[in-house]
Structures are given as structure tokens and as C-alpha cells.
Amino acid sequence: MPRNETCAVIGLGNMGIEVASRLVLGGPVRGFDLSAERRALAAERGIATTETLAETVSGCTTAVLSLPNPGASRATVAALALLLPAGSLVIETSTVTPADIAHMNALCGAAGIGFVDAAIQSGVEIMARGGSVLLIGGGAAELAQAQPWLDELSIKQTVMGATGAGAAAKVINNAVAHAVYVVLAEALAMARANGIQTETFVDMMKGADAGLLRPLTHRIGERTAQRNFAPGMPMDAARKDSVLALELAQADGIPLFAIQAAHTVYEMAVAAGMGRDDYAALTTLWDRWIVRE
Numbered sequence: 001m002p003r004n005e006t007c008a009v010i011g012l013g014n015m016g017i018e019v020a021s022r023l024v025l026g027g028p029v030r031g032f033d034l035s036a037e038r039r040a041l042a043a044e045r046g047i048a049t050t051e052t053l054a055e056t057v058s059g060c061t062t063a064v065l066s067l068p069n070p071g072a073s074r075a076t077v078a079a080l081a082l083l084l085p086a087g088s089l090v091i092e093t094s095t096v097t098p099a100d101i102a103h104m105n106a107l108c109g110a111a112g113i114g115f116v117d118a119a120i121q122s123g124v125e126i127m128a129r130g131g132s133v134l135l136i137g138g139g140a141a142e143l144a145q146a147q148p149w150l151d152e153l154s155i156k157q158t159v160m161g162a163t164g165a166g167a168a169a170k171v172i173n174n175a176v177a178h179a180v181y182v183v184l185a186e187a188l189a190m191a192r193a194n195g196i197q198t199e200t201f202v203d204m205m206k207g208a209d210a211g212l213l214r215p216l217t218h219r220i221g222e223r224t225a226q227r228n229f230a231p232g233m234p235m236d237a238a239r240k241d242s243v244l245a246l247e248l249a250q251a252d253g254i255p256l257f258a259i260q261a262a263h264t265v266y267e268m269a270v271a272a273g274m275g276r277d278d279y280a281a282l283t284t285l286w287d288r289w290i291v292r293e
Helices: 014-023 036-044 053-057 070-083 098-110 124-128 140-153 165-193 198-206 214-226 235-252 258-271 279-289
Strands: 007-010 029-032 062-065 089-092 114-120 133-137 156-161
Touching (some): 007 014, 007 053, 014 124, 029 036, 029 053, 053 070, 070 089, 070 098, 089 140, 098 114, 098 165, 114 140, 114 165, 133 140, 165 235, 214 279, 235 258, 235 279
Parallel strands (some): 007 029, 133 156
Antiparallel strands (some): 114 133
């Protein structure tokens, strides 16, 4: 059944307009963006727009944010804390840090407004068809209040933990994506230099036992999770393979950055006496380096 309550969407950029477009399927949406061009595009999709933030949230008790940077989110929430009535809800879908979330949550809490972070793991196209995974953080009461709105955005949701956990998960996910892409770009250059076509390289890397997936599913998902570092592939052997990769790249004249840096960690692990442990034991180096109270 369509809802009657109007939802405010703040930020109508590439992702924000898709967020608003998903929500408008369930009921009225009022959108705001500093850009008149973006407001016009939203209006073409049946999303009512206004020229000020105050007009946008007038009469609304739920505001969904999709903004380009943490500064914009902080400033917007500071304004919303003065504009929204107590008992309202702010849902932050922008990519920000847990520190930003804590700041905004405190502002909302002081105004009696609920706050949930619901980071969007996928890209714009996936959000447009309702297939996004939402990485969510918040308290039980706030999550219950947000649930109908989250369901309108996507049925694929993972509650990562308390307030801020969703934002942390998104930042970590993006860090992996961007770092892995550099590794893949280096590996692709090595593959091409040795007569391996791009399509063949991609097919190889997609395999369940390939270098892209197995470190996650087996080394972290199984061995590290179970603290099982009994020899499978010893650290010495992993270091040797890393040396061979460096030698191959050097022979082909291919500069390495991410792979070269990663090799240093294997040298450190072997020097720390882990040579006969399975190379999943690399994660224990961070256990040593990070001191927690």
C-alpha cells in the first residue's frame, strides 16, 4: 500500500537522484539540491523539489541524505537539527567516516532526532534497479523506525553493528576495491606482457580458487577466523612466489607499486619467525602492531 508520509531527500547527485527515485515509488518525496539542473532532473522523475532546505523538510519527519563529502553532511545535519521536529529521523547514505557519524548522531540526539547510517555498497546502476546492499549502523529503536524506508530503497540489507558501523564498512569496502584495482592493473600488465589476453586473465581471476577470491574465502574466512595457521602454504613459499612475481615484472620492465609494497609484509613476517606458518598468519602482524585499551 502506498504511504502518505512525505520523505525528504537531501542531495540529488548521481546516487541521490536514484535514491529519491526508489523512494518515490512508495509515496511522495520532496528533494533538495543546490544545483537547479539537478532539481530539474528530479522533477522529471516525479520528485517534488524546492529551492531551500527549510522548504524541503517542512512537514517531513524523515530526511535521507546523499551528499558528496563529509563536510556537506555535517553542515546539513546541523541545519536539520534545527529544522526537524523531535521524533524525526535522519538516514545518512553518504560515504563518510565513523567520526562524522558520531558528530552527526550527537547533533541529532541533542535535538531528539533519531539517526541511522545506511551506506550504499553498490554503484548507481544497481541502486536504480533496487539491488543495492545497504550497510547499516544504528540502535535498535532507530533501526525499527528506519526499516520501512530502508525496505523501499532495497531488500538487501546488512546490519553491521551500532551507529557508525555502516559507514565504517563502506569506507573499508571502498578501500579494498580501490587498492585491489591497483593490484589487478599491475597483474594485467604482467599478463599482457606474457601473451595472456585480458579476457583470459579475467576468467582465471574469477575462479573460486584463484588469487583474487581464495585469500578472502579461505585465508580470512576460514583460517584466520579459526586462528588456524598450521602449514598449508607456508609463509616461506608465499614469499618465494612474491619474489618470482617481482622478478617477472622486472624482466618485462613493468613498474610495480601495490605488489611491491605487499611483498615487504611477507619479508617482515618471515623475519618475525613465521616462515613455516600458513601465510594466513600475516593478519597476526596487525594484532601485534595495534595496541588496544
